[in-house]
Amino acid sequence: MKSVLEYKDYHLFMQDYYDERKRLGAFSWREFCKSAGFTSPNFLKLVCMGQSKLSKVKARAVAQAMKLVDYEEDYFCELVTFCNAEKDSVKKDALLEMQKIALEHKVRVVDGEAFQYYESWKYPVLRELVPMMPGATARDIAEECKEHVSAEEVHDILSFLVKAGFLKKDGEKVYSQTEQTVIGSKEALPIAIRSMHREMANMAVRAVDRYSPNERFFTGVTLSVNQEASNRIVEEINACCKKVLSIANEYKDLDQVCRINFQFFPVTEKIKEVRHA
Template sequence: MMKSVVEYKDYRQYILDYYSERKRSSAFTWREFAKLAGFASGSYLKLVCDGKTRLREEGAKKTALAMGLLGFEYDYFILMVRYESAKTDREKKKCFEEMQALSAAHHVKILGNELYTFYETWKHSVVRELAVAMPGAKPHEIAKACRPAISAADVSASLNFLMKAGLITRDIKGNYHQTNRSLTTGRLNVVAVAVHSLLRQMGEFALEALDKLPISERHFSGITMGVTEESYKKVVDELAKCRKRIVSIVADEPHPDKVCRLNFQFFPLTENLNSGKNRGKSTSGKGE
């Protein structure tokens, strides 16, 4: 039996699972499916599931009805389509929060919900590190160690969330431990929206650090370079490898004495000069 639609976050996957379930017990075809939904092309919904096209609002409504979705399930399916089509993080966030509300009202948890909340604010990642680095510390002590400072109430709320989400545990002595030493967003599109918010916050903190901290306490550098599409991909791959090496350096550190943030930023400063054609080789960059 299929899962409830509110357990999904990808409308294409739901359509595909619905089709597979119908196909398993009958001679159901993509053409018949498209006809039920009122599409002229018999292959349209298959193309949607293959990622070669997407549903629009009216098409989403017809498809939902063709799959027998009514009430909150119909509303949830439309929200999944709107989420993918949203052009801004704010729109995506609004759609996802409405999806959360529907799933919560019907006692179903969306996969990825905890990570979404975790990455939505910088406080959870910092408190998660400090709780382990400061064994026995009270919330107000952890709060004072944060930069910028936060309230003891914020720390308590964060600790409660981290415990409930299974991101930290607490032993009989009251000391906290991380269930996983490092976290990654992987390929969760839902989480990516919250990560955008976190990156903005961390970018603002970086600017403050540039102005307020002595050089001995921060390291800023950069390179301005000319690249081709091929060399761009190679640099991105090298940054990913570098990030993994850095994680391995600090992963087993038993007694950290501070929590730091490392930002990786690689973005264009010009339009594409080649109009879609690679021309020449990447030029050597200038470091700052």
């Protein structure tokens, strides 16, 4: 079976471990539980089915029962923390620790690149800006940004974007975009994107007073919906995003980087029962 370092869900790893042991010979959930120190003969089966959680305290005992040693055991314990955590900050810390362990043992974890790309507005903005400024120095690029970024940061970010495949270096201080997109696991990427949404939303708040009305466009509506209407609105917003990108791609003489935020979120609880007068 695959190395534990290739997993992002401890439930799947434990299930694969059980299936592999079962395939090789007689093995039962009772035996698995007993070897990990559980009195319940079906507890680990319930964990694998997602009906119960493996505690942080018991994670190491289960890792040892599966004969994980050294860095594999540490990775599994971080994996349990990652899957069980409810706070994004805890999930991110666990995933970055998993990435560190994996990189030290020559296993590439692409989610680390997703986190780095989305951890700051600077990465996507510079990816758009730099191709429009051939020959520009890092200081020149930094001075064109509305939000503060240092020349040293620009240099480091460009190095990352090239190394990760988001920009291509065509010559001295000349860059072009690649078709590379940010790829991450279904467990990790939403955490990274939520971080970017928070940062971009804060920038939008500052933009209300920073720019005159002819430099920015803000609008919004408050409306009542049901689930079907909500689903259709989300589809319409997604279609609008694609249309906006297609319009921008029609032009070659680009001279500025902008950001569009669409926010559609509840401001009340769902009414469980409609009351009629």
